[in-house]
Amino acid sequence: MLYNVIEILFAEDNMDDAMLTIRALKKSGLTNKIQHVKDGAEALDFIYCKGNYAERNFNDQPRLILLDLKMPKISGMEVLEQLKSDPRTNSIPIVVLTSSKEDPDIKNCYALGVNSYIVKPVESDNFFHVLEQLGCYWMIHNVHPVK
Amino acid sequence: MKKKVIQNIWLPFFFVLVLIGSIGYAVYQSNRKMLDSAKWVDHTIEIISLSEKTLSHTKDIETGALGYVITNDSVFLQPNLIAKDVIYKNIAVLKTLTKIKPGQQVLLDSLKYYIQKRIAFIDQGIELINKIGLANALKNIKKEEGNYYSNQIRLIIGKIIAKEYEYLQQRKLLNEKDIIIFNWVIGSLFALMSIASVLFLISYHRNITQKNDKIVQADELVILNNELKISEAKYQKLNEELEYLVIERTAKYEAANKELESFSYSVSHDLRAPIRAINGYTKILEEDYLDKLDADGVTVLASIVSNSKKMGHLIDDLLAFSKLGRKAISGSEIDMQEMVSTLCDEISIENPESQIEFTIHPLTHIYGDSSLIHQVWINLISNSVKFSKYKPKTIIEIGCYQKDDHTVYYVKDNGAGFDMKYYNKLFGVFQRLHGQDEFEGTGIGLAIVQKIVTRHNGLVWGESVLNEGARFYFSMPNEKNVVSELSN
Numbered sequence: 095m096l097y098n099v100i101e102i103l104f105a106e107d108n109m110d111d112a113m114l115t116i117r118a119l120k121k122s123g124l125t126n127k128i129q130h131v132k133d134g135a136e137a138l139d140f141i142y143c144k145g146n147y148a149e150r151n152f153n154d155q156p157r158l159i160l161l162d163l164k165m166p167k168i169s170g171m172e173v174l175e176q177l178k179s180d181p182r183t184n185s186i187p188i189v190v191l192t193s194s195k196e197d198p199d200i201k202n203c204y205a206l207g208v209n210s211y212i213v214k215p216v217e218s219d220n221f222f223h224v225l226e227q228l229g230c231y232w233m234i235h236n237v238h239p240v241k
Numbered sequence: 242m243k244k245k246v247i248q249n250i251w252l253p254f255f256f257v258l259v260l261i262g263s264i265g266y267a268v269y270q271s272n273r274k275m276l277d278s279a280k281w282v283d284h285t286i287e288i289i290s291l292s293e294k295t296l297s298h299t300k301d302i303e304t305g306a307l308g309y310v311i312t313n314d315s316v317f318l319q320p321n322l323i324a325k326d327v328i329y330k331n332i333a334v335l336k337t338l339t340k341i342k343p344g345q346q347v348l349l350d351s352l353k354y355y356i357q358k359r360i361a362f363i364d365q366g367i368e369l370i371n372k373i374g375l376a377n378a379l380k381n382i383k384k385e386e387g388n389y390y391s392n393q394i395r396l397i398i399g400k401i402i403a404k405e406y407e408y409l410q411q412r413k414l415l416n417e418k419d420i421i422i423f424n425w426v427i428g429s430l431f432a433l434m435s436i437a438s439v440l441f442l443i444s445y446h447r448n449i450t451q452k453n454d455k456i457v458q459a460d461e462l463v464i465l466n467n468e469l470k471i472s473e474a475k476y477q478k479l480n481e482e483l484e485y486l487v488i489e490r491t492a493k494y495e496a497a498n499k500e501l502e503s504f505s506y507s508v509s510h511d512l513r514a515p516i517r518a519i520n521g522y523t524k525i526l527e528e529d530y531l532d533k534l535d536a537d538g539v540t541v542l543a544s545i546v547s548n549s550k551k552m553g554h555l556i557d558d559l560l561a562f563s564k565l566g567r568k569a570i571s572g573s574e575i576d577m578q579e580m581v582s583t584l585c586d587e588i589s590i591e592n593p594e595s596q597i598e599f600t601i602h603p604l605t606h607i608y609g610d611s612s613l614i615h616q617v618w619i620n621l622i623s624n625s626v627k628f629s630k631y632k633p634k635t636i637i638e639i640g641c642y643q644k645d646d647h648t649v650y651y652v653k654d655n656g657a658g659f660d661m662k663y664y665n666k667l668f669g670v671f672q673r674l675h676g677q678d679e680f681e682g683t684g685i686g687l688a689i690v691q692k693i694v695t696r697h698n699g700l701v702w703g704e705s706v707l708n709e710g711a712r713f714y715f716s717m718p719n720e721k722n723v724v725s726e727l728s729n
Contacts, residue, residue: 110518115527164510193510193517216516216553218524218546 100126101233103156103241105137105173106191107165115160115191129156135166137161138176141183146235152182159230161186162233171199171206178207185239187232189191254441260434264427271423285409288338288345289402295331296398298324299356303391306363310370318367328356329413335401345404353398356470359390388389493670501563509560516556519549551683555671558685562670565692572721577650578605580611581639585617592626595635602640605648608721613693620686621652621713628711629656629681647699647716658705667703 102124106112106157112130119128131137137159139145143152159177165168170190177183189210190203210226215221300325308317332353339345358525366387367568369378523545534542578601585599624636628665629635638653659667659674666672668691673684694701694715705711 108514108518110521111514114518114521114525193513214362214513214517216513216520217550218517218520221517221521222524 098231099214100129100154100156102129102158102160102229103137103140103167104128104160105132105134105170106130106162107132108162111162113216113227114221118222119229121222122226122229124229133165134165134170134173137173138168141177141186155183155186157187159186159236160228161188161190163190163192171202174203174206174208187236187238189232191227191231252444253358257434257437257441260430262436266429267423267430271420271427274416274419278413281409281412281416282340287406288405290337291331291335291338292398292401293403295335295352295356296395298331299391299394301567302328302360302363303387306367309367313370313375320427321363325360326359328344329353332356339405342404342408345401348397348401348404352401353466355393355397359387359394362387362390367402368595380649395458397431415500428461428560432577452501455639505560505563512556513553516549516552520546522685523549525713558683559670562689562692563682565613565689565696568613570613570696572608573611574656575609575614577607577614577641580615581618581622585637585639588622594635595626595630597626597635597637599698600636600638602638604639604641604650605643607648607717607719609717610693613696614717617690617693618652620690621715624686625652625654625656625711627656627682628675629654630680632656640643643719644716646719648719649714649716651712651714653710655710658707658711659703660707661705664703668701687713 104112104115104119106115116128116130129140131140136146140147140150143150143153161170161173164234170192170194174188177186177188183195184207187209188207189212190208191214192199193214195213200211210228210232212224215224302321305317305319305321305324306522309315309321324594332349336346336349339349349446366378366382369381372378373381374626380651426642523542527542531539582601585597585601589597589599624640625637626635629637632655634655636655641649641650643649657675663674667672668687669684670688671684672688673682690713691701694717698715703711703713703714
């Protein structure tokens, strides 16, 4: 697999959510540039080119990270904290996707430097619509820092 | 207190001391008087003795002269010479001794005069005898004259002695009187001292008893104090235990609260995910496999979507309700008139299909949590609108009145109402008195209203006649502090 052309890193432990999200993103035209990881540890391995991703080039980082907060091993919050405190990775836009607006961590996420915070809508129409817009906004309209 | 006790002991003691001193003085005075009497007795005896001696010497002179006359022997005149000398000395001594007695002085002067006369008479007689011889001399000597002098001397000495006795007697009487007085004084002082001693003893005994009593009382006090200390310690221990219990309970409560919070979060987070999945997959079926489904299949898909949507709403409502119990209430003055009229305008705009006629009576200001009270009005007015939707015209009346220390607000409508026999279910969570096909909703609205009003120390109640409309009331305390306390 050619990791170097990955444009979106997507961390999500719920396979249903992952499948539906990827489908929505694909529909918005961002087909084969998404890398899905199942937890925070794998997300960090990918970014820092460790474990299964040891062959990856550190300089080729994704243009967007979609991060679920509730994940096994290492939580989305911890991943966010580590990446935003590392000068080499803190310019990568991170969008947190979470299931509830009741999440007590919204404030903390902003404090840590999250770029956006999205509550996944329960209704499918809304859900797909939000994800299409999100992909479109971050991948097309948003200007990325020069590598 | 201690000083007074000492005074009480020493006062009678000092009194007794003074009495002893007085008795001593009185005894001394009495003794002095007795000595004085004795001295006077001696003095009198001396005077009497001297007087008698003087008389005796006078006789000696007479006797000597007589002997000479008879014997013509000059030896007989020898004592005469000595007596002459002694007589004048004795009279001088007597003069000194009776210096303070003028009567005796006069008598002594007379005595001296007559003695001189007597001696001179004798001396003249002897001279005459020596000159002219005894026989011739005897013719010339006037014996009567000599006898007269001797008699006078005897008389005067007798007077002196008698007078001296008289003086002694007077002096003795005076001294005796004084001694009697002093004896009385001494006796009285003794009596007083005895009384004082008895009093002193009583007082001393009492003091000792009091002291003992005080010691006993002090001991009792010490015991009481110790008991007090013990109960204090017990109390403190109890207090500490209570404090510990409070801390423990608070910790437990906080832990429970935290648990509830994370539970709510989990509920909202984890219950949502499967619904989202159901919705998502149904959507995929709709989008990608619609051509493979018949009309029933499409209806089933629609039902799945609507049910999962409802599930989402239930979760949101449940979460909102559970949050109410934990939310801190902030107190401020609320302009109910402004709040309600704005809300009615909004509701009219949101429900253009309903013909709503609002009648808003003057509403008094109240203290409470503005956002929560706003929620109460939303729920009550929305309910009225919702349950009046089958009526040709929706008539909603809003007002308030005073009752006790509370303001009672009400919302009255002409809607479907409810059956009063199910009143106990009215404010229950997810309790509904109408079919879902008739009126949509999760049944949480009135439960939320009740929870908010209860947290404001108010009450909620309702009344209705089925199909004729309903009237809901909620009361709020007028006192500001009732709500202020809630905000803490």
